[in-house]
Amino acid sequence: MPRAPSLTARRSAALLGIHRPSTPVPAFTSGYLFAITNPGAERVLKHEIAAAGLEWRPGFQARGFVTFKSPAVEAPFGARDLLQPVAFARRLCLFAGKADTLDGARALLATAGPAELPLHHLRMTEGWLMPAPGEPPAALTAGQMAATVVEFSPAEFWAGLHWHEPLLSPFPGGCSGVTLPEDAPSRAWLKLEEAARFFGLTFSARDVVVELGCAPGGVLLALLRRGVSVIGVDPAKLAPIVMERAVAEVPASGKAPHQPWAVHCRKPAALVSKRDLAGHATWFMSDMNQSPAVAIKECARFTKMCPSIRSALITLKLTDLTEASAKSAWIDAMQRMGFQTVRLQQLCVHHRELVLLGLGRRD
């Protein structure tokens, strides 16, 4: 029997924008669930869950891995619990059992779900739970059940189940395995590409991104290669590989070149005015070395200046992960700007950072 969430949990779910499942919720339940997180984020993950009023009881913990026990035996965890938007969990799974071999874990899973379950195998690699090398699994589709097996040592395999939903990563442990190309001007290339893969973001040639804090140009290069034009804002210099594609000013509507273009608006974000944007942007992005409050305030100002902005992807730079206790204030601010769907998420390429995604903005 799926557990009825407590009143506090329901309130916090409403506040934090928990989504409804896109397909009927399957029946498998478990007294435990486990979360995959980045090493060093285990404590803030537990705080986040307690602050959301979820009443999940922390149990066994290892680097990048935290288990939770359901608050009551008669009310085990079910698929709905996995839909909680927990920023510090790259993956939440219902616990299916523990085995001393991979085949043993497979056998446990076969008793819990369909025989041909896609299997995501994670292995502890230099302190991080990362996808084990091998064939990349096929992308999951909404409603599909998948298994995660976490290998802590050659004789310890933990097995869990989850169901794929839009905005959950289709990749093992929420980590796509994408690697930085040699010509990328910065690691920020990875942050854009990992976010796009985690959330399944799509861009079209009609999109124009305004990116605050664009230098030296990793995100800009990733976007240009995806066929998207960019207005990059930053007082610092862009790398030559990006400057090669730059045009002097934002092309007038209807006069844009066929190729994606980039404009470098070489000033601090606060000095950018409506004229610099020429009414063009559809996406707001920020990767500025500024506090979350400044980045979110600029997002509000840019969406007012440029009502055509429909989506936002903001890297929040934290001095300490505990700053994420401001989560509901950040989500509220995005909702007040008109974003219908808002997610806060740690990605496997993040250290002291989180990404805040806003989609479906209405004026």
Ligand SMILES: C[S@@+](CC[C@H](N)C(=O)[O-])C[C@H]1O[C@@H](n2cnc3c(N)ncnc32)[C@H](O)[C@@H]1O
């Ligand atoms: C982490 S780097 C950005 C990396 C970049 N997104 C990339 O793809 O390579 C942070 C940038 O934020 C810029 N920055 C800091 N404060 C800013 C502000 N107020 N307005 C615009 N850019 C700012 C810095 O100059 C720096 O280049």
